[in-house]
């Protein structure tokens with residue numbers, strides 16, 4: 001595990017939890033929510049570390065030097081458990097939660113806390129979520145669950161209602177700009193902020209993973225497909241050379257923009273403000289309901305991918321669907 005990052009936009013949430021901790025009123029389950037790219041997982045790791053650290057400083061930060069901190073940083077602390085999908089984008093299965101339940105009833109070292117971080121909690125499959133619910137209904141002493149989710153609406157209400165919710169809003173743009181400093185080039189900063197919804201860590205991710213370029217490529221490719229300059233097989237082959245999630249996420253952003261423009265929300269914040277005119281002509285002549293249908297297919301593809309479905313085949317379906325809806329008079 002890497003050293004827990006502290007982020008300036010976490011200050012208020014951190015303070016509130018440290019006050020509760022100091023008063024021995026820490027809830028046994030927390031749900032950290034907010035848009036992606038705010039470092040909620042970092043917050044969870046920092047919290048887990050401070051709960052086992054024997055010498056936290058006045059601000060409630062872990063010391064980083066005690067035996068417990070060293071075990072945490074080495075990723076071998078016996079009382080901290082991080083539960084995540086076996087591969088990114090896949091579901092968290094019941095076995096992982098059963099393991100958690102079994103460990104949560106054991107006493108922690110030195111009578112301290114046992115901390116379980118589930119990230120992203122909304123990727124638990126139904127059986128896993130049901131198993132977790134049982135643990136939430138009968139919490140073990142000195143054991144704390146930290147659920148992290150950018151999509152809390154995907155969690156069962158019964159789970160949400162048993163957690164104390166800690167919200168992470170997008171920080172003011174000024175703070176994000178200050179924090180980014182030289183990390184994002186000035187000439188691209190506005191575009192990066194737009195495409196990442198203003199979430200600071202997403203700005204970095206967008207830059208690293210080339211989200212702006214992906215958007216430009218997709219806009220051009222969808223337009224070429226619409227004008228029958230290339231066929232679905234060629235485009236599928238092209239998409240196959242890029243990471244699947246990059247293409248799929250890029251398509252979702254383009255579609256969201258197309259739908260906003262088709263709804264006449266000309267003043268709306270687009271993911272790609274710099275591509276407004278290209279997107280406007282791309283969406284020309286395509287019915288709004290077809291755009292919604294296409295968007296539904298993208299969301300469905302996302303879900304299917306998390307259940308091991310064949311990626312290239314999904315992309316081919318998507319390309320064919322676009323060809324169909326962009327045909328003059330097509331649906």
Ligand SMILES: [Zn+2]
Nearest residue numbers: 053063066069
């Ligand atoms: Zn320490």
